Amino acid sequence: MPINISKELPAIEVLKEEKIFVMDEDRARTQDIRPLNIIILNLMPEKEKTELQLLRLLGNTPLQVNISFLRMTTHRSKNVDKSHLDTFYEKFADIKDRRFDGMIITGAPIEHLAFEEVNYWEELAEIMEWTKENVTSVLHICWGAQAALYYHYGIGKYELPKKISGIYNHRVADPTVKLVRGFNDIFQAPHSRYTAVSVEEIKNHPDLELLSASDEVGAFIIMSQDAKHIMITGHLEYDATTLAEEYERDLSKGLDADIPENYFPNDDINERPLNSWRSHTHLLFSNWLNYYVYQQTPFEWK
Template sequence: MPINIPRELPAGKALKQEKIFVMDENRAKTQDIRPLNIVILNLMPEKEKTELQLLRLLGNTPLQVNITFLRMVTHESKNVSKSHLDTFYSTFDEIKDRRFDGMIITGAPIEQLEFEEVTYWEEIKEVMEWSKQHVTSVLHICWGAQAALYYHYGIEKHALPKKYFGIFPHDITDPTIKLVRGFDEIVHAPHSRHTTVSYDAVKNNSELTLLSSTEDREPFIILSNDGKHVMITGHLEYDATTLGDEYTRDCDKGLDIELPENYYPHNDVTKKPLNTWRSHTHLLFSNWLNYYVYQQTPFEWK
C-alpha cells in the first residue's frame, strides 16, 4: 500500500523512480480505508535527504500511511528553504489537537550540547509530553533516542573519547520480541555521534528492554516494555553514501576526523561503500508499523 504525501514534495519524484508506491493527497481522498497517520519531527539539517530516507522505509509496507512533517518554531533551519518548510511542514500549535498512530523523532547534530542548552529543548519537551496521550508509538533516532531516554527515563548521555563513526555489528538479545522478528543474529548499522548512553543504565531500568548492542556494550535498539517508545541510537535510515558525505564534509571543514570504521572496502575512499543494513532497516520499520502502531492504535481516537 502507498504512502500519502503532499503532491509537490520533492521526495515524491525520487520515490516513484525507485518504484515506491506513492499516492498524492487528491487520490488518497478517494480511498475507502483507515490509513495510519504518522507525524515526523525532522530535526536533521538536510531535511529533504531525511524526508526521502524515511519515506522510502514507510512506503515499503502493506499499510497506507498519511505523513505529516513537523518542525520547531524555536529553531531556524539553515540548510533548507523557508518556502519548503512553509509548504510541507506544520508547527506544533497546528497539530497539537490531533492524534497520531505513530511518530518519528529524528536525530540532530547537537549531541555535544547539554539537553538544556539546546535552543528548542523546551519545545521538544512539550512535544514528547504531548506524545504520551496523542501518539500510539514513537520511534526515536540517534539524538532523538538520547533525548527520549533522558526525558522519559532519566538516563543521561555522556561524551565519548572520539566520534563513534562507522558501520558496527550488533547482536540481538531476544529474537522473539516482535520489533526484531525475522532479524539475523548479527545486525550491521551506521553510527555517527559523539555521545552515548550507559549500557548498565539501560539494562537496569525496569521499564526498558535492551534488544541489541555491540560487543563493546554500546546500546543500539531499546524498547520500552509498553511498546510506546522505540529508541535507535544509530542511523538505520542512512543511505550507503551518507557516512562518506559526512566524512568529506568534515574534512573540508578541516576537522580532525578519522575514516568511518568498517565502511570503505579495505579503507579505500575510492571504493564504493556497500549498504549492509538495508534489509534489517526495512524489517524494523515494517515490524514497528505493524506490531506497535497498526495492531495497537484505536480505529477511532476518542
C-alpha cells in the first residue's frame, strides 16, 4: 500500500522514479480504508533530503500511511526555503488537538549544546510531553533519541574524544523482540555523532530495554518497556552517499575530520560507498509500523 503525501511535495517525483508506491491526497480520499497517520518532526537542516529518506522507508510496507510534517516555530531553518516550510509543514499549535498513530523525531546537528541550551528545547519538550497521550509510538533518531532518553528517562549524553562517523557492526540482544524480528545476529548501520549515551544507565533503567549495541560505538536500538518510545542512536535512514557528503562538508568548514570508518571501499574517497544496511533499515521501519503502530493503535481515537 502507498504513502499518502501532497502531490506538490518535491520528493514525490523521485519516489515515483524509484517505484515507491505513492498516492496523493486526492486519490486517497476515494479509498474506503483507515490509513495510519504518521507525523514527522524534521529537525535536520537539509529537510528535503531527510523527507526523501524517510518517505522511501514508510512507503515500503503493506500499510497505507498518511504523512504529515511538523516544524519548530522557535527556530528558523537556514537550509530550506520558507515557502517549502509554509506549504508542507505544520506548526505544533495546528496539530496539538489531533492524535497520531506514529511519530518520527529526527536528529539534529546540535550535539555540542546542552539540551536546555537548544533554542527550541522548551517547544520540543512540550511536543514530547504531548506524545504521551496523543501518539501510539514514537521513533526517535540520533540526537532525537538522545533528547528522548534525557527528557523521558533522565539519561544524559556525554561528549566523545572525536566524532563517530562510519559503518559499524551491531549485535542483536534478543531476536525474539518484534522490532528486530528478521534481523541477522550481527548487522551494519551508519553513525554520525559527537556524543554518546551510557550503556550501563540504559541497562539499569527499569523502563528501558537495550535491543542492539556495538562494541565500537555503544548503544544503538533502545526501546521502552511499553514500546511507546523507540530510540535509534545512529542513522539507518541514511543514503549510501550521506556520510561522504557530511565528510566533505566538515572538510569545507576546516574541521579536522577523519575519513568515515568502514565506509569507502579500500578507504579510497574516490570509490563510491556501498549501502550495506538497506535491508535492515527497511525491516526495522516495517516492524515498527506493523507491530508497534498498526497492531497497537486504536481504530478510532477517543
